[in-house]
Amino acid sequence: MSHQEEKSIGIPEEKLINSRKRVRKHGEVFTPRRIVRKMLDMPAINEASQALTTTFLEPGVGEGVFLVEILNRKLHMVERQYGESLVQYENYSLLALSTLYGIELLEDNVKVCAMNLYQAFYDAYYRQLTKFDRKRKPSVVDSARLIIAKNIVQGDFLKKTSADGYPVVFSEWKATNLEREPRTIMVQRTEYTLPEIEAGIINIDGSVSNPKLKTGQLPLPFLHEDCHQPEMRYLPAKITLVYREEQEQIDG
Ligand SMILES: C[S@@+](CC[C@H](N)C(=O)[O-])C[C@H]1O[C@@H](n2cnc3c(N)ncnc32)[C@H](O)[C@@H]1O
Incomplete structure:
Protein backbone atom coordinates (compact mmCIF):
# COMPACT_ATOMS: atom_id res chain seq x y z
CA MET A 1 0.00 0.00 0.00
CA SER A 2 1.44 3.40 -0.94
CA HIS A 3 1.90 6.23 1.51
CA GLN A 4 -0.91 8.11 -0.25
CA GLU A 5 -3.30 5.16 0.11
CA GLU A 6 -2.55 4.84 3.83
CA LYS A 7 -3.55 8.46 4.32
CA SER A 8 -6.71 8.08 2.28
CA ILE A 9 -8.12 5.29 4.50
CA PHE A 30 11.61 4.35 13.01
CA THR A 31 10.58 1.42 10.83
CA PRO A 32 7.44 2.01 8.72
CA ARG A 33 4.49 -0.17 9.76
CA ARG A 34 4.17 -1.79 6.33
CA ILE A 35 7.81 -2.97 6.55
CA VAL A 36 7.22 -4.24 10.07
CA ARG A 37 4.20 -6.22 8.87
CA LYS A 38 6.15 -7.67 5.94
CA MET A 39 8.96 -8.75 8.23
CA LEU A 40 6.57 -10.30 10.74
CA ASP A 41 4.71 -12.07 7.92
CA MET A 42 7.72 -14.30 7.34
CA PRO A 43 6.34 -17.75 8.21
CA ALA A 44 8.56 -18.60 11.21
CA ILE A 45 8.20 -15.15 12.75
CA ASN A 46 4.48 -14.99 12.07
CA GLU A 47 4.02 -18.31 13.83
CA ALA A 48 6.11 -17.15 16.81
CA SER A 49 4.26 -13.86 17.02
CA GLN A 50 0.96 -15.68 17.48
CA ALA A 51 2.27 -18.14 20.06
CA LEU A 52 1.01 -17.37 23.55
CA THR A 53 4.24 -17.75 25.53
CA THR A 54 6.96 -17.01 22.97
CA THR A 55 8.96 -14.06 24.27
CA PHE A 56 10.39 -11.16 22.25
CA LEU A 57 13.07 -8.70 23.40
CA GLU A 58 13.74 -5.73 21.16
CA PRO A 59 16.92 -3.72 21.82
CA GLY A 60 16.50 -0.11 20.66
CA VAL A 61 12.74 -0.55 20.74
CA GLY A 62 12.03 3.08 19.80
CA GLU A 63 8.30 3.77 19.95
CA GLY A 64 7.50 0.06 19.83
CA VAL A 65 6.26 -0.40 16.27
CA PHE A 66 7.42 -4.05 16.20
CA LEU A 67 6.17 -4.93 19.68
CA VAL A 68 2.77 -3.32 19.07
CA GLU A 69 2.31 -5.33 15.87
CA ILE A 70 3.33 -8.55 17.65
CA LEU A 71 0.97 -7.73 20.52
CA ASN A 72 -1.89 -7.22 18.06
CA ARG A 73 -1.17 -10.59 16.47
CA LYS A 74 -1.03 -12.31 19.84
CA LEU A 75 -4.25 -10.63 20.97
CA HIS A 76 -6.10 -11.72 17.82
CA MET A 77 -5.05 -15.29 18.58
CA VAL A 78 -6.21 -14.89 22.21
CA GLU A 79 -9.52 -13.48 20.99
CA ARG A 80 -10.02 -16.48 18.68
CA GLN A 81 -8.97 -19.15 21.17
CA TYR A 82 -10.02 -17.74 24.53
CA GLY A 83 -12.67 -15.17 23.63
CA GLU A 84 -15.66 -17.25 24.74
CA SER A 85 -15.28 -16.05 28.32
CA LEU A 86 -14.29 -12.54 29.39
CA VAL A 87 -12.36 -13.82 32.41
CA GLN A 88 -10.38 -16.17 30.23
CA TYR A 89 -9.71 -13.40 27.68
CA GLU A 90 -8.47 -11.09 30.46
CA ASN A 91 -6.08 -13.73 31.78
CA TYR A 92 -4.66 -14.87 28.44
CA SER A 93 -4.34 -11.36 27.03
CA LEU A 94 -2.28 -10.32 30.07
CA LEU A 95 -0.07 -13.37 29.59
CA ALA A 96 0.42 -12.44 25.92
CA LEU A 97 1.35 -8.90 26.95
CA SER A 98 3.86 -10.19 29.53
CA THR A 99 5.95 -11.87 26.78
CA LEU A 100 7.01 -8.58 25.14
CA TYR A 101 10.17 -6.77 26.27
CA GLY A 102 12.04 -3.73 25.08
CA ILE A 103 15.03 -1.63 26.01
CA GLU A 104 15.49 1.92 24.77
CA LEU A 105 18.04 4.65 25.47
CA LEU A 106 15.81 7.69 25.23
CA GLU A 107 13.27 8.49 27.94
CA ASP A 108 10.65 10.00 25.65
CA ASN A 109 10.69 6.94 23.39
CA VAL A 110 10.25 4.66 26.40
CA LYS A 111 7.16 6.62 27.42
CA VAL A 112 5.66 6.57 23.91
CA CYS A 113 6.43 2.85 23.55
CA ALA A 114 4.72 2.06 26.87
CA MET A 115 1.74 4.19 25.90
CA ASN A 116 1.44 2.55 22.46
CA LEU A 117 1.51 -0.95 23.98
CA TYR A 118 -1.07 0.01 26.59
CA GLN A 119 -3.31 1.54 23.92
CA ALA A 120 -3.14 -1.63 21.78
CA PHE A 121 -3.90 -3.78 24.84
CA TYR A 122 -6.77 -1.54 25.92
CA ASP A 123 -8.34 -1.25 22.44
CA ALA A 124 -8.49 -5.05 22.18
CA TYR A 125 -9.83 -5.32 25.75
CA TYR A 126 -12.46 -2.70 24.96
CA ARG A 127 -13.71 -4.81 22.02
CA GLN A 128 -14.25 -7.72 24.43
CA LEU A 129 -15.92 -5.50 27.03
CA THR A 130 -18.30 -4.25 24.36
CA LYS A 131 -19.00 -7.81 23.19
CA PHE A 132 -19.83 -8.96 26.73
CA ASP A 133 -21.45 -5.64 27.72
CA ARG A 134 -19.26 -5.41 30.82
CA LYS A 135 -17.11 -2.76 32.52
CA ARG A 136 -13.34 -2.91 32.62
CA LYS A 137 -11.77 -4.41 35.73
CA PRO A 138 -9.29 -2.05 37.43
CA SER A 139 -7.14 -5.07 38.41
CA VAL A 140 -6.73 -6.02 34.74
CA VAL A 141 -5.72 -2.55 33.55
CA ASP A 142 -3.49 -2.01 36.58
CA SER A 143 -1.75 -5.34 35.94
CA ALA A 144 -1.32 -4.45 32.26
CA ARG A 145 0.27 -1.13 33.26
CA LEU A 146 2.62 -2.80 35.75
CA ILE A 147 3.71 -5.46 33.24
CA ILE A 148 4.45 -2.81 30.61
CA ALA A 149 6.33 -0.65 33.12
CA LYS A 150 8.56 -3.58 34.08
CA ASN A 151 9.07 -4.93 30.54
CA ILE A 152 9.86 -1.69 28.71
CA VAL A 153 13.03 -0.42 30.29
CA GLN A 154 15.06 2.71 29.75
CA GLY A 155 18.69 1.74 29.35
CA ASP A 156 21.72 1.22 27.19
CA PHE A 157 21.66 -2.16 25.51
CA LEU A 158 25.36 -2.01 24.67
CA LYS A 159 26.44 -1.27 28.24
CA LYS A 160 23.57 -3.37 29.73
CA THR A 161 22.86 -0.57 32.19
CA SER A 162 19.67 1.28 32.98
CA ALA A 163 19.29 5.04 33.29
CA ASP A 164 20.59 4.96 36.90
CA GLY A 165 23.81 3.20 35.81
CA TYR A 166 22.97 -0.18 37.37
CA PRO A 167 22.38 -3.34 35.34
CA VAL A 168 19.07 -3.49 33.50
CA VAL A 169 16.56 -5.74 35.28
CA PHE A 170 13.75 -7.63 33.55
CA SER A 171 10.97 -9.71 35.09
CA GLU A 172 10.07 -13.18 33.90
CA TRP A 173 6.33 -13.90 34.23
CA LYS A 174 6.16 -17.70 34.18
CA ALA A 175 2.68 -19.23 33.97
CA THR A 176 2.61 -22.13 36.39
CA ASN A 177 -0.74 -23.79 35.64
CA LEU A 178 -1.11 -23.58 31.85
CA GLU A 179 -1.21 -27.31 31.19
CA ARG A 180 -4.81 -27.46 32.45
CA GLU A 181 -5.95 -24.56 30.18
CA PRO A 182 -7.29 -22.71 33.23
CA ARG A 183 -9.63 -19.73 33.22
CA THR A 184 -7.38 -17.89 35.68
CA ILE A 185 -3.63 -18.02 35.16
CA MET A 186 -1.10 -18.12 38.01
CA VAL A 187 2.32 -16.58 37.37
CA GLN A 188 5.62 -16.67 39.16
CA ARG A 189 7.56 -13.45 38.73
CA THR A 190 11.35 -13.76 38.83
CA GLU A 191 13.81 -10.95 38.15
CA TYR A 192 16.96 -11.19 36.06
CA THR A 193 19.62 -8.69 35.15
CA LEU A 194 20.36 -8.45 31.43
CA PRO A 195 23.85 -9.92 31.94
CA GLU A 196 22.24 -12.88 33.79
CA ILE A 197 19.87 -13.47 30.87
CA GLU A 198 22.72 -13.35 28.38
CA ALA A 199 24.80 -15.77 30.46
CA GLY A 200 21.86 -18.21 30.60
CA ILE A 201 21.75 -18.09 34.40
CA ILE A 202 18.57 -19.50 35.96
CA ASN A 203 17.52 -17.61 39.09
CA ILE A 204 15.50 -19.17 41.92
CA ASP A 205 11.76 -18.67 41.36
CA GLY A 206 10.63 -15.37 42.82
CA SER A 207 14.13 -13.84 43.00
CA VAL A 208 14.10 -10.09 43.52
CA SER A 209 17.14 -8.66 41.80
CA ASN A 210 19.24 -6.12 43.59
CA PRO A 211 21.60 -4.92 40.88
CA LYS A 212 23.22 -2.42 43.27
CA LEU A 213 24.70 -5.32 45.23
CA LYS A 214 25.96 -7.05 42.10
CA THR A 215 27.95 -4.16 40.63
CA GLY A 216 29.94 -3.18 43.69
CA GLN A 217 29.66 0.40 42.45
CA LEU A 218 28.26 1.78 45.68
CA PRO A 219 30.41 3.24 48.42
CA LEU A 220 30.79 0.83 51.32
CA PRO A 221 28.39 2.45 53.83
CA PHE A 222 25.56 2.15 51.30
CA LEU A 223 26.48 -1.42 50.42
CA HIS A 224 26.46 -2.24 54.12
CA GLU A 225 22.98 -0.77 54.49
CA ASP A 226 21.65 -2.69 51.48
CA CYS A 227 23.10 -5.97 52.78
CA HIS A 228 20.99 -5.63 55.89
CA GLN A 229 17.75 -5.34 54.01
CA PRO A 230 15.83 -8.61 54.37
CA GLU A 231 15.98 -10.84 51.30
CA MET A 232 12.62 -10.97 49.59
CA ARG A 233 10.93 -13.04 46.90
CA TYR A 234 7.86 -12.54 44.74
CA LEU A 235 4.87 -14.67 45.67
CA PRO A 236 3.07 -16.66 42.97
CA ALA A 237 0.03 -14.59 41.98
CA LYS A 238 -2.99 -14.54 39.72
CA ILE A 239 -1.91 -12.69 36.58
CA THR A 240 -4.78 -10.24 37.11
CA LEU A 241 -3.29 -9.31 40.50
CA VAL A 242 0.39 -8.86 39.63
CA TYR A 243 -0.01 -5.10 40.04
CA ARG A 244 0.13 -5.71 43.80
CA GLU A 245 3.75 -6.92 43.49
CA GLU A 246 3.35 -9.11 46.58
CA GLN A 247 6.56 -10.33 48.17
CA GLU A 248 7.50 -12.33 51.24
CA GLN A 249 10.65 -12.35 53.32
CA ILE A 250 12.96 -15.32 52.81
CA ASP A 251 13.63 -17.11 56.09
CA GLY A 252 17.14 -17.16 57.47
C1 LIG B 1 16.85 2.78 14.12
S1 LIG B 1 15.90 3.23 15.58
C2 LIG B 1 14.77 1.84 15.56
C3 LIG B 1 13.60 1.96 16.49
C4 LIG B 1 12.61 0.80 16.41
N1 LIG B 1 13.25 -0.46 16.65
C5 LIG B 1 11.92 0.77 15.07
O1 LIG B 1 12.17 -0.17 14.31
O2 LIG B 1 11.14 1.68 14.80
C6 LIG B 1 17.05 2.81 16.87
C7 LIG B 1 16.58 3.07 18.28
O3 LIG B 1 17.57 2.61 19.18
C8 LIG B 1 17.75 3.54 20.23
N2 LIG B 1 19.14 3.35 20.71
C9 LIG B 1 20.27 3.86 20.19
N3 LIG B 1 21.33 3.43 20.88
C10 LIG B 1 20.86 2.62 21.88
C11 LIG B 1 21.46 1.86 22.93
N4 LIG B 1 22.78 1.86 23.12
N5 LIG B 1 20.66 1.16 23.76
C12 LIG B 1 19.31 1.17 23.60
N6 LIG B 1 18.68 1.85 22.62
C13 LIG B 1 19.44 2.57 21.76
C14 LIG B 1 17.48 4.88 19.58
O4 LIG B 1 17.10 5.85 20.53
C15 LIG B 1 16.34 4.52 18.62
O5 LIG B 1 15.08 4.67 19.23
Whole structure:
Protein backbone atom coordinates (compact mmCIF):
# COMPACT_ATOMS: atom_id res chain seq x y z
CA MET A 1 0.00 0.00 0.00
CA SER A 2 1.44 3.40 -0.94
CA HIS A 3 1.90 6.23 1.51
CA GLN A 4 -0.91 8.11 -0.25
CA GLU A 5 -3.30 5.16 0.11
CA GLU A 6 -2.55 4.84 3.83
CA LYS A 7 -3.55 8.46 4.32
CA SER A 8 -6.71 8.08 2.28
CA ILE A 9 -8.12 5.29 4.50
CA GLY A 10 -7.59 7.31 7.63
CA ILE A 11 -4.39 5.80 9.08
CA PRO A 12 -2.47 8.67 10.69
CA GLU A 13 0.62 9.68 8.78
CA GLU A 14 3.70 7.94 10.18
CA LYS A 15 6.51 9.98 11.64
CA LEU A 16 9.76 8.14 10.93
CA ILE A 17 12.26 10.66 12.28
CA ASN A 18 12.08 13.22 15.07
CA SER A 19 15.08 15.35 14.13
CA ARG A 20 18.31 15.13 12.16
CA LYS A 21 20.20 15.57 15.39
CA ARG A 22 18.61 12.45 16.88
CA VAL A 23 19.28 10.48 13.70
CA ARG A 24 22.95 11.49 13.87
CA LYS A 25 23.33 11.00 17.61
CA HIS A 26 21.22 7.89 18.26
CA GLY A 27 20.47 6.42 14.83
CA GLU A 28 16.83 7.10 15.54
CA VAL A 29 14.86 6.20 12.41
CA PHE A 30 11.61 4.35 13.01
CA THR A 31 10.58 1.42 10.83
CA PRO A 32 7.44 2.01 8.72
CA ARG A 33 4.49 -0.17 9.76
CA ARG A 34 4.17 -1.79 6.33
CA ILE A 35 7.81 -2.97 6.55
CA VAL A 36 7.22 -4.24 10.07
CA ARG A 37 4.20 -6.22 8.87
CA LYS A 38 6.15 -7.67 5.94
CA MET A 39 8.96 -8.75 8.23
CA LEU A 40 6.57 -10.30 10.74
CA ASP A 41 4.71 -12.07 7.92
CA MET A 42 7.72 -14.30 7.34
CA PRO A 43 6.34 -17.75 8.21
CA ALA A 44 8.56 -18.60 11.21
CA ILE A 45 8.20 -15.15 12.75
CA ASN A 46 4.48 -14.99 12.07
CA GLU A 47 4.02 -18.31 13.83
CA ALA A 48 6.11 -17.15 16.81
CA SER A 49 4.26 -13.86 17.02
CA GLN A 50 0.96 -15.68 17.48
CA ALA A 51 2.27 -18.14 20.06
CA LEU A 52 1.01 -17.37 23.55
CA THR A 53 4.24 -17.75 25.53
CA THR A 54 6.96 -17.01 22.97
CA THR A 55 8.96 -14.06 24.27
CA PHE A 56 10.39 -11.16 22.25
CA LEU A 57 13.07 -8.70 23.40
CA GLU A 58 13.74 -5.73 21.16
CA PRO A 59 16.92 -3.72 21.82
CA GLY A 60 16.50 -0.11 20.66
CA VAL A 61 12.74 -0.55 20.74
CA GLY A 62 12.03 3.08 19.80
CA GLU A 63 8.30 3.77 19.95
CA GLY A 64 7.50 0.06 19.83
CA VAL A 65 6.26 -0.40 16.27
CA PHE A 66 7.42 -4.05 16.20
CA LEU A 67 6.17 -4.93 19.68
CA VAL A 68 2.77 -3.32 19.07
CA GLU A 69 2.31 -5.33 15.87
CA ILE A 70 3.33 -8.55 17.65
CA LEU A 71 0.97 -7.73 20.52
CA ASN A 72 -1.89 -7.22 18.06
CA ARG A 73 -1.17 -10.59 16.47
CA LYS A 74 -1.03 -12.31 19.84
CA LEU A 75 -4.25 -10.63 20.97
CA HIS A 76 -6.10 -11.72 17.82
CA MET A 77 -5.05 -15.29 18.58
CA VAL A 78 -6.21 -14.89 22.21
CA GLU A 79 -9.52 -13.48 20.99
CA ARG A 80 -10.02 -16.48 18.68
CA GLN A 81 -8.97 -19.15 21.17
CA TYR A 82 -10.02 -17.74 24.53
CA GLY A 83 -12.67 -15.17 23.63
CA GLU A 84 -15.66 -17.25 24.74
CA SER A 85 -15.28 -16.05 28.32
CA LEU A 86 -14.29 -12.54 29.39
CA VAL A 87 -12.36 -13.82 32.41
CA GLN A 88 -10.38 -16.17 30.23
CA TYR A 89 -9.71 -13.40 27.68
CA GLU A 90 -8.47 -11.09 30.46
CA ASN A 91 -6.08 -13.73 31.78
CA TYR A 92 -4.66 -14.87 28.44
CA SER A 93 -4.34 -11.36 27.03
CA LEU A 94 -2.28 -10.32 30.07
CA LEU A 95 -0.07 -13.37 29.59
CA ALA A 96 0.42 -12.44 25.92
CA LEU A 97 1.35 -8.90 26.95
CA SER A 98 3.86 -10.19 29.53
CA THR A 99 5.95 -11.87 26.78
CA LEU A 100 7.01 -8.58 25.14
CA TYR A 101 10.17 -6.77 26.27
CA GLY A 102 12.04 -3.73 25.08
CA ILE A 103 15.03 -1.63 26.01
CA GLU A 104 15.49 1.92 24.77
CA LEU A 105 18.04 4.65 25.47
CA LEU A 106 15.81 7.69 25.23
CA GLU A 107 13.27 8.49 27.94
CA ASP A 108 10.65 10.00 25.65
CA ASN A 109 10.69 6.94 23.39
CA VAL A 110 10.25 4.66 26.40
CA LYS A 111 7.16 6.62 27.42
CA VAL A 112 5.66 6.57 23.91
CA CYS A 113 6.43 2.85 23.55
CA ALA A 114 4.72 2.06 26.87
CA MET A 115 1.74 4.19 25.90
CA ASN A 116 1.44 2.55 22.46
CA LEU A 117 1.51 -0.95 23.98
CA TYR A 118 -1.07 0.01 26.59
CA GLN A 119 -3.31 1.54 23.92
CA ALA A 120 -3.14 -1.63 21.78
CA PHE A 121 -3.90 -3.78 24.84
CA TYR A 122 -6.77 -1.54 25.92
CA ASP A 123 -8.34 -1.25 22.44
CA ALA A 124 -8.49 -5.05 22.18
CA TYR A 125 -9.83 -5.32 25.75
CA TYR A 126 -12.46 -2.70 24.96
CA ARG A 127 -13.71 -4.81 22.02
CA GLN A 128 -14.25 -7.72 24.43
CA LEU A 129 -15.92 -5.50 27.03
CA THR A 130 -18.30 -4.25 24.36
CA LYS A 131 -19.00 -7.81 23.19
CA PHE A 132 -19.83 -8.96 26.73
CA ASP A 133 -21.45 -5.64 27.72
CA ARG A 134 -19.26 -5.41 30.82
CA LYS A 135 -17.11 -2.76 32.52
CA ARG A 136 -13.34 -2.91 32.62
CA LYS A 137 -11.77 -4.41 35.73
CA PRO A 138 -9.29 -2.05 37.43
CA SER A 139 -7.14 -5.07 38.41
CA VAL A 140 -6.73 -6.02 34.74
CA VAL A 141 -5.72 -2.55 33.55
CA ASP A 142 -3.49 -2.01 36.58
CA SER A 143 -1.75 -5.34 35.94
CA ALA A 144 -1.32 -4.45 32.26
CA ARG A 145 0.27 -1.13 33.26
CA LEU A 146 2.62 -2.80 35.75
CA ILE A 147 3.71 -5.46 33.24
CA ILE A 148 4.45 -2.81 30.61
CA ALA A 149 6.33 -0.65 33.12
CA LYS A 150 8.56 -3.58 34.08
CA ASN A 151 9.07 -4.93 30.54
CA ILE A 152 9.86 -1.69 28.71
CA VAL A 153 13.03 -0.42 30.29
CA GLN A 154 15.06 2.71 29.75
CA GLY A 155 18.69 1.74 29.35
CA ASP A 156 21.72 1.22 27.19
CA PHE A 157 21.66 -2.16 25.51
CA LEU A 158 25.36 -2.01 24.67
CA LYS A 159 26.44 -1.27 28.24
CA LYS A 160 23.57 -3.37 29.73
CA THR A 161 22.86 -0.57 32.19
CA SER A 162 19.67 1.28 32.98
CA ALA A 163 19.29 5.04 33.29
CA ASP A 164 20.59 4.96 36.90
CA GLY A 165 23.81 3.20 35.81
CA TYR A 166 22.97 -0.18 37.37
CA PRO A 167 22.38 -3.34 35.34
CA VAL A 168 19.07 -3.49 33.50
CA VAL A 169 16.56 -5.74 35.28
CA PHE A 170 13.75 -7.63 33.55
CA SER A 171 10.97 -9.71 35.09
CA GLU A 172 10.07 -13.18 33.90
CA TRP A 173 6.33 -13.90 34.23
CA LYS A 174 6.16 -17.70 34.18
CA ALA A 175 2.68 -19.23 33.97
CA THR A 176 2.61 -22.13 36.39
CA ASN A 177 -0.74 -23.79 35.64
CA LEU A 178 -1.11 -23.58 31.85
CA GLU A 179 -1.21 -27.31 31.19
CA ARG A 180 -4.81 -27.46 32.45
CA GLU A 181 -5.95 -24.56 30.18
CA PRO A 182 -7.29 -22.71 33.23
CA ARG A 183 -9.63 -19.73 33.22
CA THR A 184 -7.38 -17.89 35.68
CA ILE A 185 -3.63 -18.02 35.16
CA MET A 186 -1.10 -18.12 38.01
CA VAL A 187 2.32 -16.58 37.37
CA GLN A 188 5.62 -16.67 39.16
CA ARG A 189 7.56 -13.45 38.73
CA THR A 190 11.35 -13.76 38.83
CA GLU A 191 13.81 -10.95 38.15
CA TYR A 192 16.96 -11.19 36.06
CA THR A 193 19.62 -8.69 35.15
CA LEU A 194 20.36 -8.45 31.43
CA PRO A 195 23.85 -9.92 31.94
CA GLU A 196 22.24 -12.88 33.79
CA ILE A 197 19.87 -13.47 30.87
CA GLU A 198 22.72 -13.35 28.38
CA ALA A 199 24.80 -15.77 30.46
CA GLY A 200 21.86 -18.21 30.60
CA ILE A 201 21.75 -18.09 34.40
CA ILE A 202 18.57 -19.50 35.96
CA ASN A 203 17.52 -17.61 39.09
CA ILE A 204 15.50 -19.17 41.92
CA ASP A 205 11.76 -18.67 41.36
CA GLY A 206 10.63 -15.37 42.82
CA SER A 207 14.13 -13.84 43.00
CA VAL A 208 14.10 -10.09 43.52
CA SER A 209 17.14 -8.66 41.80
CA ASN A 210 19.24 -6.12 43.59
CA PRO A 211 21.60 -4.92 40.88
CA LYS A 212 23.22 -2.42 43.27
CA LEU A 213 24.70 -5.32 45.23
CA LYS A 214 25.96 -7.05 42.10
CA THR A 215 27.95 -4.16 40.63
CA GLY A 216 29.94 -3.18 43.69
CA GLN A 217 29.66 0.40 42.45
CA LEU A 218 28.26 1.78 45.68
CA PRO A 219 30.41 3.24 48.42
CA LEU A 220 30.79 0.83 51.32
CA PRO A 221 28.39 2.45 53.83
CA PHE A 222 25.56 2.15 51.30
CA LEU A 223 26.48 -1.42 50.42
CA HIS A 224 26.46 -2.24 54.12
CA GLU A 225 22.98 -0.77 54.49
CA ASP A 226 21.65 -2.69 51.48
CA CYS A 227 23.10 -5.97 52.78
CA HIS A 228 20.99 -5.63 55.89
CA GLN A 229 17.75 -5.34 54.01
CA PRO A 230 15.83 -8.61 54.37
CA GLU A 231 15.98 -10.84 51.30
CA MET A 232 12.62 -10.97 49.59
CA ARG A 233 10.93 -13.04 46.90
CA TYR A 234 7.86 -12.54 44.74
CA LEU A 235 4.87 -14.67 45.67
CA PRO A 236 3.07 -16.66 42.97
CA ALA A 237 0.03 -14.59 41.98
CA LYS A 238 -2.99 -14.54 39.72
CA ILE A 239 -1.91 -12.69 36.58
CA THR A 240 -4.78 -10.24 37.11
CA LEU A 241 -3.29 -9.31 40.50
CA VAL A 242 0.39 -8.86 39.63
CA TYR A 243 -0.01 -5.10 40.04
CA ARG A 244 0.13 -5.71 43.80
CA GLU A 245 3.75 -6.92 43.49
CA GLU A 246 3.35 -9.11 46.58
CA GLN A 247 6.56 -10.33 48.17
CA GLU A 248 7.50 -12.33 51.24
CA GLN A 249 10.65 -12.35 53.32
CA ILE A 250 12.96 -15.32 52.81
CA ASP A 251 13.63 -17.11 56.09
CA GLY A 252 17.14 -17.16 57.47
C1 LIG B 1 16.85 2.78 14.12
S1 LIG B 1 15.90 3.23 15.58
C2 LIG B 1 14.77 1.84 15.56
C3 LIG B 1 13.60 1.96 16.49
C4 LIG B 1 12.61 0.80 16.41
N1 LIG B 1 13.25 -0.46 16.65
C5 LIG B 1 11.92 0.77 15.07
O1 LIG B 1 12.17 -0.17 14.31
O2 LIG B 1 11.14 1.68 14.80
C6 LIG B 1 17.05 2.81 16.87
C7 LIG B 1 16.58 3.07 18.28
O3 LIG B 1 17.57 2.61 19.18
C8 LIG B 1 17.75 3.54 20.23
N2 LIG B 1 19.14 3.35 20.71
C9 LIG B 1 20.27 3.86 20.19
N3 LIG B 1 21.33 3.43 20.88
C10 LIG B 1 20.86 2.62 21.88
C11 LIG B 1 21.46 1.86 22.93
N4 LIG B 1 22.78 1.86 23.12
N5 LIG B 1 20.66 1.16 23.76
C12 LIG B 1 19.31 1.17 23.60
N6 LIG B 1 18.68 1.85 22.62
C13 LIG B 1 19.44 2.57 21.76
C14 LIG B 1 17.48 4.88 19.58
O4 LIG B 1 17.10 5.85 20.53
C15 LIG B 1 16.34 4.52 18.62
O5 LIG B 1 15.08 4.67 19.23
